Amino acid sequence: MFSEGARKHYSFPGCTMYDCIVLGAGIQGSFTAYHLAKCGKKTLLLEQFPLPHTRGSSHGQTRIIRKAYPEDFYTNMMQESYQLWAELEKDSGTKLYRNTGLVVWGPAGNHELEKICKNLENYQIPWEHLSQEAMKQKYPGISLKPGEVACWDTSGGVLYADKALKAVQECFLRMGGTIHDNEKVTHIEPGPMITVTTTTTSYSAEKLVITAGPWAQKVLTPLGLQLPLKTLRINVCYWKEKNPGRSDILASSPCFLAAVSGEEHEIYGLPSQEYPGLIKICLHGGNEAEVEERDLVVEDPKVKDISILCRFISNYLPDLHPAPAVVEQCMYTVTPDQNAILDHHPLHKNITIGAGFSGHGFKLSPLIGKILSELCTGAPPSYDLKPFQITRFK
Numbered sequence: 001m002f003s004e005g006a007r008k009h010y011s012f013p014g015c016t017m018y019d020c021i022v023l024g025a026g027i028q029g030s031f032t033a034y035h036l037a038k039c040g041k042k043t044l045l046l047e048q049f050p051l052p053h054t055r056g057s058s059h060g061q062t063r064i065i066r067k068a069y070p071e072d073f074y075t076n077m078m079q080e081s082y083q084l085w086a087e088l089e090k091d092s093g094t095k096l097y098r099n100t101g102l103v104v105w106g107p108a109g110n111h112e113l114e115k116i117c118k119n120l121e122n123y124q125i126p127w128e129h130l131s132q133e134a135m136k137q138k139y140p141g142i143s144l145k146p147g148e149v150a151c152w153d154t155s156g157g158v159l160y161a162d163k164a165l166k167a168v169q170e171c172f173l174r175m176g177g178t179i180h181d182n183e184k185v186t187h188i189e190p191g192p193m194i195t196v197t198t199t200t201t202s203y204s205a206e207k208l209v210i211t212a213g214p215w216a217q218k219v220l221t222p223l224g225l226q227l228p229l230k231t232l233r234i235n236v237c238y239w240k241e242k243n244p245g246r247s248d249i250l251a252s253s254p255c256f257l258a259a260v261s262g263e264e265h266e267i268y269g270l271p272s273q274e275y276p277g278l279i280k281i282c283l284h285g286g287n288e289a290e291v292e293e294r295d296l297v298v299e300d301p302k303v304k305d306i307s308i309l310c311r312f313i314s315n316y317l318p319d320l321h322p323a324p325a326v327v328e329q330c331m332y333t334v335t336p337d338q339n340a341i342l343d344h345h346p347l348h349k350n351i352t353i354g355a356g357f358s359g360h361g362f363k364l365s366p367l368i369g370k371i372l373s374e375l376c377t378g379a380p381p382s383y384d385l386k387p388f389q390i391t392r393f394k
């Protein structure tokens with residue numbers, strides 16, 4: 001709570017005071033606000049768009065959840081993240097996770113694939129090695145090439161993303177939190193009491209958490225902080241069966257990640273959900289785009305994502321039409337090492353930043369929210385945060 005001194009010196013009429021303000025009601029900001037409210041903090045969650053919206057990174061019906069990661073710290077963090085997802089399911093009374101299993105495949109000896117198997121083994125997470133032949137038996141619709149192998153993460157599955165966002169925001173409100181949507185933050189005045197000005201009014205708080213997704217750099221520049229963040233426009237593609245109902249690819253597909261020889265980016269897929277009869281398969285990458293300009297057609301994209309995907313579908317999922325039936329857009333905010341930034345502002349220690357989730361942050365969000373709330377309140381962090389510190393960038 002506020003110290004009396006802070007109240008006397010910094011409150012002014014018409015400026016509502018909170019313990020903590022969270023800027024940005026995507027999945028990371030919403031979970032941060034939820035954890036802050038859980039620790040008894042009077043918390044305001046601010047969002048520029050009317051909720052729900054589709055302009056950031058957290059919209060859509062589905063995201064992959066998995067423990068299969070080449071970095072052991074993620075496999076470790078995912079164990080608690082699964083528990084926190086289960087807690088939210090219970091608190092909200094909403095089913096948020098469907099266990100489909102996840103297959104990761106690539107050329108035998110692929111370094112990342114080997115690290116994934118090693119991590120699953122070390123953390124005693126049930127997994128299986130699948131040969132090309134075993135994959136054919138289990139998933140006849142997926143056609144691995146000679147010399148390719150797969151790893152089967154039994155815990156992998158689908159998160160119901162839009163339901164999760166709604167659930168966490170509702171739980172936050174139930175705990176006494178406040179959400180103001182359709183209210184853009186236009187100015188932040190740092191200090192022992194931070195003043196946050198929006199398109200509607202001003203608020204003050206001892207602590208601020210910035211979780212602005214692809215707008216992060218725009219919010220941080222006036223605060224004197226330049227981070228190595230890139231914003232990418234992602235084409236979210238859905239593919240149709242050649243003979244509807246004739247193959248079993250839609251009915252029994254697992255989630256998958258594929259490292260294809262000769263392609264720089266991974267490709268991933270999820271079972272049919274959003275559009276009956278269509279399956280979602282995307283490139284883990286895209287072309288750089290300003291968040292406000294993402295709807296402008298880029299003439300000559302550097303990453304020819306749709307062509308890469310069409311080639312992939314022809315080679316690996318021959319029961320699907322090798323041209324997308326539906327294409328939608330979403331934004332990634334990526335860092336050079338694809339690890340997020342979870343840290344204090346270097347000059348204003350009462351401002352905490354969560355940014356650069358690099359296209360894989362949804363599954364981790366219940367834990368990210370917990371970590372950001374720990375950073376915000378000064379509680380000891382539950383994890384070693386070295387991979388996420390700002391100082392790792394020169």
Ligand SMILES: Cc1cc2nc3c(=O)[nH]c(=O)nc-3n(C[C@H](O)[C@H](O)[C@H](O)COP(=O)(O)OP(=O)(O)OC[C@H]3O[C@@H](n4cnc5c(N)ncnc54)[C@H](O)[C@@H]3O)c2cc1C
Nearest residue numbers: 024026027028048056057058064185213330357361362363
């Ligand atoms: C196509 C796609 C597929 C993905 N697949 C997976 C997956 O399978 N598994 C997985 O784990 N992750 C996945 N991800 C990544 C995951 O969805 C993101 O890491 C996550 O949604 C990022 O959330 P965020 O809260 O940081 O950003 P956002 O959701 O963009 O939230 C930021 C919010 O801040 C608000 N904001 C910004 N500036 C202001 C301001 N000035 N005032 C007020 N509000 C402001 C924005 O409007 C926005 O609502 C995927 C992402 C995409 C795009």
Ligand SMILES: O=C(O)[C@@H]1CCCC=N1
Nearest residue numbers: 064065257268284359360
């Ligand atoms: O995070 C995930 O699991 C997905 C699939 C791999 C690429 C990005 N998102």
